Amino acid sequence: MTRSFHKMHGLGNDFAVFDARETPLAMTPALAAALADRHTGIGCDQLIVVEPSTIADVRMRIWNADGSEVEACGNATRCVAALVGRECSIETAGGLLSAAPGGDGASVDMGAPRFGWEEIPLAYAMDTTALPVGWEMLEGATAINVGNPHLVFFVPDLDDVPLERLGPQIETDPLFPNRINVNVAQVIDRGRVRARTWERGAGLTRACGTGACATAVAAIRAGLADNEVTVELPGGPLVIEWRSGGNIRMTGPATLAYTGEIDLEAFR
Missing domain, CATH: 3.10.310.10 (Diaminopimelate Epimerase; Chain A, domain 1)
Incomplete structure (x- = not known):
């Protein structure tokens, strides 16, 4: 199955971003790790899937290069805001965030830090x-x-x-x-x-x-x-x-490097 993706980065922290708001995408740890491989896949620090949300404008799921799913990624949040193209709320496993694109990047309300x-x-x-x-x-x-x-x-x-x-x-x-x-x-x-x-x-x-x-x-x-x-x-x-x-507010760049297509079945 061929899917389009966006290769994006925030200050060189790079992502393969799949927009699954209209067409669902079943992601697994093994598939995420294979796609993130810099020699045989797309190559990225994290793989991002943007999905519909029942509590926010979009839902962002994040897999590290080793295939582990994680709660939050600040640089990826800016990239998702840039992809959405307007002020938006973003559901993550780490909490609900709000972000607004501007200039060559975005500003994100990252929520309150926790110290316990x-x-x-x-x-x-x-x-x-x-x-x-x-x-x-x-x-x-x-x-x-x-x-x-x-x-x-x-x-x-x-x-x-x-x-x-x-x-x-x-x-x-x-x-x-x-x-x-x-x-x-x-x-x-x-x-x-x-x-x-x-x-x-x-x-x-x-x-x-x-x-x-x-x-x-x-x-x-x-x-x-x-x-x-x-x-x-x-x-x-x-x-x-x-x-x-x-709350913490983070402001910085978000860059689209290119858009491509990939056959996911070749990596399953």
């Missing part, structure tokens, strides 16, 4: 503002759920952290029953933070929208940054706004 240990979730109760555990030079992480689970480590020099080695160790640690996304961040000043993300199920990515949100919230909550902060990722910057007790 059981909301991350962690395997057992502990202080999520500074976890009393560590992995080599990475210690004292903040744990935050921004639709999906994140750790944020603040470090003196971002480039000194071997995230490609430590990321998978931390992601799969038994402390995190649903695995976890791992962010390392370096505060430049009160309006700028550099960050890198090891994304659960996808590995190192050029940008992670929810990772930028988690990083900004952690910095603001710790008094290291103002309520609006630019998070500089390897793929480029995202602007994150948050005030204690409120």
Whole structure:
């Protein structure tokens, strides 16, 4: 069965987006992983299926490159808003979001962050503002759920952290029953933070929208940054706004690279 798809990206975090609002698409973990393969498939960090919703304008489902379905993806949310082409509400497994396209991207209300240990979730109760555990030079992480689970480590020099080695160790640690996304961040000043993300199920990515949100919230909550902060990722910057007790707003680009067709039966 041949289906059209959109290859899109947010700051280099790339997606194969299937619009299933009119024609349903049955997606499985194995099919998602096969399509995401960069050598034999379309190639992407995440595969996105846009479906009808009974509670929002559209429903967005997200599969990582390893085939695991996840709750949220900030960069993909901007891409879906750009695809819809107007202000819209988006149902995700991580909650209901609202987004509006504008310029070369979109602005998204990502909802309120959650800090309870059981909301991350962690395997057992502990202080999520500074976890009393560590992995080599990475210690004292903040744990935050921004639709999906994140750790944020603040470090003196971002480039000194071997995230490609430590990321998978931390992601799969038994402390995190649903695995976890791992962010390392370096505060430049009160309006700028550099960050890198090891994304659960996808590995190192050029940008992670929810990772930028988690990083900004952690910095603001710790008094290291103002309520609006630019998070500089390897793929480029995202602007994150948050005030204690409120929702997170993320603004950044969303780019359509090309539209194509693919025979899904060849991958089943």
